[in-house]
Amino acid sequence: MRKSGVAEKYFRVVQDMYDRSRTVMRCAVGQTEEFKVEMGLHQGSALSPFLFAMVMDQLSEEVRQESPWTMMFADDIVICSESREQVEENLERWRFALERRGMKVSGSKTEYMCVNEREGSGTVRLQGEEVKKVQEFKYLGSTVQSNGECGKEVKKRVQAGWNGWRKVTGVLCDRKISARIKGKVYRTVVRPAMLYGLETVSLRKRQESELEVAELKMLRFSLGVTRLDRIRNEYIRGTAHVGRLGDKVREARLRWFGNVQRRE
Structure with a gap:
């Protein structure tokens, strides 16, 4: 902490938190006797991630x-x-x-x-x-493929969207709730799961269409509309006050690009 330029008073406060600290372990048959904590960080503490990041930065x-x-x-x-x-x-x-x-x-x-x-x-x-x-690995919730494609990541985003949609079907499929409220819940809960990390992904038209199709299915289910009703997609989006997902991806990409530019 001193090497990172943290004020001495804050260093002493943190030091007092960890000096001669003791804890217990809880298990199925009860909890253990107290024992000293001689290394490591307090689990669950809001300060622990910051301290760990500072340690890793120095190491x-x-x-x-x-x-x-x-x-x-x-x-x-x-x-x-x-x-x-x-x-x-x-x-x-x-x-x-x-x-x-x-x-x-x-x-x-x-x-x-x-x-x-x-x-x-x-x-x-x-x-x-x-x-x-x-051939692929997952880092910070995003899947990276060796061939540079993003098909698997798009499929996972679609699945994450459906998982979020199912969690709030009690609201989205309730006929007593207005389309405007449903759209707001959708934009707050479902869409962020679908958009996570896509600002750094080079989407093809086919993959963008895959995301759009999944979103429209969710909106139609939420509004109680089927394709047999022959209602245009634009009307569905307008009723729920939900813009095109592709436009939102491009907006997020430009915002991310701006952050990168300012950092440089």
Whole structure:
């Protein structure tokens, strides 16, 4: 905390919170006797994520590179390189830097993925052990594919939207509730689940259409309208006061681009 420039008075407050702290463990048969907490952070504390991020920032200072070559969220780290040799070199640097400070890189949880692979077959090793190669991985809720496509992520966004829709069917399918209120609930609960992370995804027209079709199905169910009623999509959206999902994605993309530009 001192290295990060935190005021001494705040450092002492945090130190007092952890100094000589004791806790108990609760289990099915009751709880244990009190014991000392000599390392780690208070679970559930609002301050703990901030302290952990500060610790990781200091521990990784000498090996961390600028985004996008290194991305960190708590202890989830993504290392990007242009070759397998560079990946192995960076992995070893991270392992050495963390282990000499009491932390450990988990070999079983470490995976690597090649994007637009041109080098042919090959392996990545960490301390002599082969690292598992995958065709996709999930990071911060988003699925990244080795071929650069986003089809699986779109399908997961559609599924997340339906999951959110089912949670509020008691409101969305209630005929006593106005279409305006239903639209507001939909925009608040369902649509954010469908849009999560899409501002960084390069959607094709087919994938955007897939999202639009799913959304219109939800809106039609909510308003008690079927295709046999031959009501145009624009009227459905206007009744629920819900704009086109594609426009919302482009709006989020421009907002994200603006944030990136301001950071630079």
